Amino acid sequence: MEQLILYFTQAGFTGAEAAQIAGCFTFRKIPKGDFFIEEGKISRHLGFVEQGFLQYFVIVEGEEKTTYSVGHGNFVASLVSFLKQVPSKESIRALVDTSLWLIDKNTLKKIQKDIPAFAHFYIELLEWQICCIDESRLDSLLLNAAERYKKMLDKEPSLIQQIPLQYLASILGVTPRHLSRIRNSIR
Amino acid sequence: MEQLILYFTQAGFTGAEAAQIAGCFTFRKIPKGDFFIEEGKISRHLGFVEQGFLQYFVIVEGEEKTTYSVGHGNFVASLVSFLKQVPSKESIRALVDTSLWLIDKNTLKKIQKDIPAFAHFYIELLEWQICCIDESRLDSLLLNAAERYKKMLDKEPSLIQQIPLQYLASILGVTPRHLSRIRNSIR
DNA sequence: CCTATTTATGGACATTTGTCCTGCTATGCC
């Protein structure tokens, strides 16, 4: 909790505000393999990833397709479901042991009203979130699988050790067979 | 301008507020083929598309790759560039004659401060924008080119008449040769 | 009306990626 208070203090809130805001979050650990949210349910919480890695996916024709992934320092939620409070099209699962700070939608709305500066903070958070999605979108459109694999090697080197190849392949948008080819071609 | 005032009145603002907000926008027409923003420049304006259709693209290895597209009733900007005020990675071009309402970043910030209700309106706008990007992201990951073509036929039937196939192919993420195969297979 | 240019179609072939399968290795469990 101290880290959260520190975080909001550094973001420009007074000590009292930071404590009030931080108090709205709850802590949760998700063991490897467990779900943050399942398809069809409503994403009621926004999570800040303190540690770990999560995979967004849908099942289409019996196959899991990864649609997004987030690591520590990022926010996680099935966005459309959380924002509109409609059933989620995606499931989200921890691929490694993960710890999160959670806040629910109503509380989030409430502190936007109570603390005007928080509304502006939330605007910047949304804007930053848009930039993250945008980068992911451009990556999947402009890089090929080999380039995406190299980028992942670069940004999350520890993941390659911890996560079975079949998940890495799904995150990269290729079959395990093809990821094997990519790894072979790199070395 | 009356339409804009009406729009903001219906969004819950008082007549005076709606007039003040609408007054912050300027009108611009972009003829078919002209640019809304070019790669490398900073996206200084957020635009609301009154009429028309715009294509986001980058040039990679001499080839245009479409990264996003928007039609009437949507907002347009090179998002990361507009939000962070950094040079845009993408260019945006009108594929048909297009008309827009524009607002610049500073003015947008200013009315967020002056009219508290506008901050909350802007939050909803950002959230809605996230949902739009998300839908586009899921479409490009989960639908194949033929399905995306059918969806486009469904949502923007007039485009297929107005825009040369090479652009449609680029929007769908395939070569014109392959789009020709898709059209052939549908009929 | 004629010509040049743009646009659309589709053949032939190459490349990329997926599917199916086999075997090898490592690891946990009794």
Added chain:
DNA sequence: GGCATAGCAGGACAAATGTCCATAAATAGG
């Protein structure tokens, strides 16, 4: 230790998509 299982690599072939090209139809400009 031995066995069942999960994880990974890669061969052989199939399917999807790109490249290059030739042709024909549509359109614009004089």
